[in-house]
Amino acid sequence: MANSYDLRVHDEKGRLDKYISDKIPDLSRTRVKELVKDGNILVNSKKEKVSYKVQENDQIFVSVPAVKPLNIKPEDIPLDIIYEDADVIVVNKPQGMVVHPSAGHPDHTLVNALLYHTRNLADSPEGFRPGIVHRIDKDTSGLLMIAKNAKARESLEDQLAHKTNKRQYLAIVHGNFGEDDGLVDAPIGRNPHDRKKMAVVENGKNAITHFKVLEQFKGYSLIMCQLETGRTHQIRVHMAYIGHPVAGDPLYGPRKTLKGKGQFLHAKVLGFEQPTTHEWLEFQVNPPHIFEERLSELRKKQVTK
Numbered sequence: 393m394a395n396s397y398d399l400r401v402h403d404e405k406g407r408l409d410k411y412i413s414d415k416i417p418d419l420s421r422t423r424v425k426e427l428v429k430d431g432n433i434l435v436n437s438k439k440e441k442v443s444y445k446v447q448e449n450d451q452i453f454v455s456v457p458a459v460k461p462l463n464i465k466p467e468d469i470p471l472d473i474i475y476e477d478a479d480v481i482v483v484n485k486p487q488g489m490v491v492h493p494s495a496g497h498p499d500h501t502l503v504n505a506l507l508y509h510t511r512n513l514a515d516s517p518e519g520f521r522p523g524i525v526h527r528i529d530k531d532t533s534g535l536l537m538i539a540k541n542a543k544a545r546e547s548l549e550d551q552l553a554h555k556t557n558k559r560q561y562l563a564i565v566h567g568n569f570g571e572d573d574g575l576v577d578a579p580i581g582r583n584p585h586d587r588k589k590m591a592v593v594e595n596g597k598n599a600i601t602h603f604k605v606l607e608q609f610k611g612y613s614l615i616m617c618q619l620e621t622g623r624t625h626q627i628r629v630h631m632a633y634i635g636h637p638v639a640g641d642p643l644y645g646p647r648k649t650l651k652g653k654g655q656f657l658h659a660k661v662l663g664f665e666q667p668t669t670h671e672w673l674e675f676q677v678n679p680p681h682i683f684e685e686r687l688s689e690l691r692k693k694q695v696t697k
Contacts, residue, residue, distance in 0.1 A: 401450040408435065409442040412454060419456070420546035427456065464493055464520065469505035474675050479544035479667045480537055481506070481523070484677045487533040487653060492521040497530075506538060513538070514545035525549050526622055531640075531654025533680050534561070535662035547667035552622060558663030561617045561627055562606075562679055564656040564686065565636040566645065568613055573604040576630040580623040589643055590625045592633045599623045601630045609690040612639060612650070616660075627657060639686075650686050658683055 399415055409424040412433070419427075425442050427433050432455040435444060446452070472484040483502070490497040493504070506513060506523055513523035523538040525548045537557075539545035551557040581596030583589040600620035607614040613636070617627050628644050631637055637645035641655040650656060663674035678684070 395456045397452075397454040397456075399452040399454065401446045401448055401452065403448060404446060406446060407442065408433070408440060408444040408446055408452075411446045412452065416454065418542070419454075420542045422546045422549050423542070427454065430457075432457065464503060464507060464522075465499060466508035467500065467504040468508050469500065471505050471509055472677075473509075474535065474677065475673065477666070479540055480548070480664075480673075481510075481540065482662060482673075482675055483536050483538060485528060485533060485536055485659075487531050487680055487682070490530045491527040491536070492524055494520070502536070510540070512540045514541050526552055528659055529625065529628075529655070529657075532561075532657045532659065533683070534659025535675060535677060536659070537662060537664055539667075544667040548664060551664050555620055556665065558661060558674065559619045559622075559659065560661035561619070562658045562660045562683070563615050563617055563627060563631065564639040564650065564683070564690070565613050565615055565631050566611065566639060566649070567636045568608045568611075569605045569615075569636070571605070573602070574634075576601045576603070576634055578630060578633055580626060580629055590623070590629050592629060597621075597623055599626050599630065601627055603631075607691075610693040612690055614687065614690075628655060652682055652686065656683055656686065 397416060404411055409421040412424045413419050413421045428442050431439060434453045436451055473481060474484055475482040485502055490501045493499065493501050503521060503524065516522050516524065523540065525537060525539050525545055528534060528536060537548055539548050577600050578592040579596030580590050580599040581593040583591035584593065598621060602618040602620065604616045605613055606616055619626060628638050628641055632644035638655045638657050639645065639650040640652040658679035660679065661676045663672065666673050
């Protein structure tokens with residue numbers, strides 16, 4: 393059932409999203425932002441931005457649509473849980489698993505597995521991605537943080553937005569480097585010639601990837617990437633853009649590549665502030681066996697660095 397609220401500002405000050413989340417504790421600032429975007433919040437009968445500064449006697453109307461029913465079936469799929477408390481879960485996602493249900497993947501996803509593990513997952517407005525605050529591609533392995541309640545979701549999403557968390561990825565890429573490290577600062581958007589792909593485009597969203605060269609082999613390199621932003625396929629697009637596509641990448645890489653089951657990309661390190669205690673938490677996991685196996689094979693070949 394939908395809920396509605398009529399609020400009148402008295403002597404309060406500050407941003408619209410903070411004012412509303414303070415007055416209606418069930419609404420996080422992230423949820424308020426979504427409601428504003430969808431036109432469900434009006435100030436003096438007009439749409440305003442979340443950054444609008446409330447003023448005395450402002451009349452604010454908030455309409456909260458009912459959350460779409462969750463029709464996702466919990467599935468008894470093994471999970472590699474690295475850490476869990478009352479607010480968050482950190483999971484090591486295997487290569488080949490989709491994060492949340494979609495038209496092409498209605499089940500057998502990480503969300504199906506999480507719902508079997510616990511019913512305490514933060515609501516999502518769409519209904520199909522409870523607990524999910526960020527994602528990695530199906531064939532990318534590694535660490536993800538999951539929110540168990542609205543407060544945790546808001547905190548983790550704020551950390552992502554303000555770039556205060558830590559995300560480092562291992563990747564085997566084509567080619568060798570003349571430098572020890574580098575930075576790719578290039579906007580990413582939908583590929584105008586292929587809607588299934590992303591690309592560096594002039595009107596894309598700001599995207600920044602830092603990388604460090606760890607090892608070099610004959611025709612390949614092992615690098616560590618650190619995300620400053622989190623765009624769809626960011627590392628895959630950026631590395632292809634500078635001429636070093638991720639090995640095994642079926643979308644952005646060459647056909648002649650390392651034998652595997654998709655891109656050799658692994659979310660190795662994840663760090664963030666615990667939403668309640670504000671303690672810094674940091675985790676790391678080794679890449680899957682197939683990743684290590686290909687590295688071992690490459691190390692037996694000529695090393696250029």
